[in-house]
Amino acid sequence: AQSVAQPEDQVNVAEGNPLTVKCTYSVSGNPYLFWYVQYPNRGLQFLLKYITGDNLVKGSYGFEAEFNKSQTSFHLKKPSALVSDSALYFCAVRGLGLTGGGNKLTFGTGTQLKVEL
């Protein structure tokens, strides 16, 4: 079975500073990894994904994530945080599912990012 851990319930950062939201995973075989963002009273939005290739993945809104196979991690990063980045962030891993494929994602518990002036 696959699982995702987001060890921090909340991350606080000052605007303009770099931010990191942590994620570690457990899955059989090669992982497909994802980050989603949820703004208040909204559904989740896809940010970025790692399937294969370059370990540094770039996504929407200036976010990027670094895949580290030896540490089984997929941390979300941004060089300079904005107040508008404040939201709930979810890491997810793709499992093989009962039918052997498809988008059967397992989500982490979420990390609330708060960016302050």
Place this chain on the structure above:
Amino acid sequence: DADVTQTPRNRITKTGKRIMLECSQTKGHDRMYWYRQDPGLGLRLIYYSFDVKDINKGEISDGYSVSRQAQAKFSLSLESAIPNQTALYFCATSDRDRGNTGELFFGEGSRLTVL
């Protein structure tokens, strides 16, 4: 208009009542999902459907049922609601062609409160 529409957006009901949450999509995707979000627990998969004739249980299907009325419609039912089903429910879709990439498109959510 939203590509994935959920109705109702908010519902308060009483224990034992039957509730249906509806989801419709205009994205033309064949795969649809129902998730439940609880604080501190993240999102958990209730049911998923890869096409109209394919319905699969997720990790927390007990107490729920679904119906895939058409490619664009996927409804979630609580036959006899109980308080621990109070949660935020999300419908999501994905494209078969990108079906293995994990990119899901979510609705805005349906907040259900069971008293």
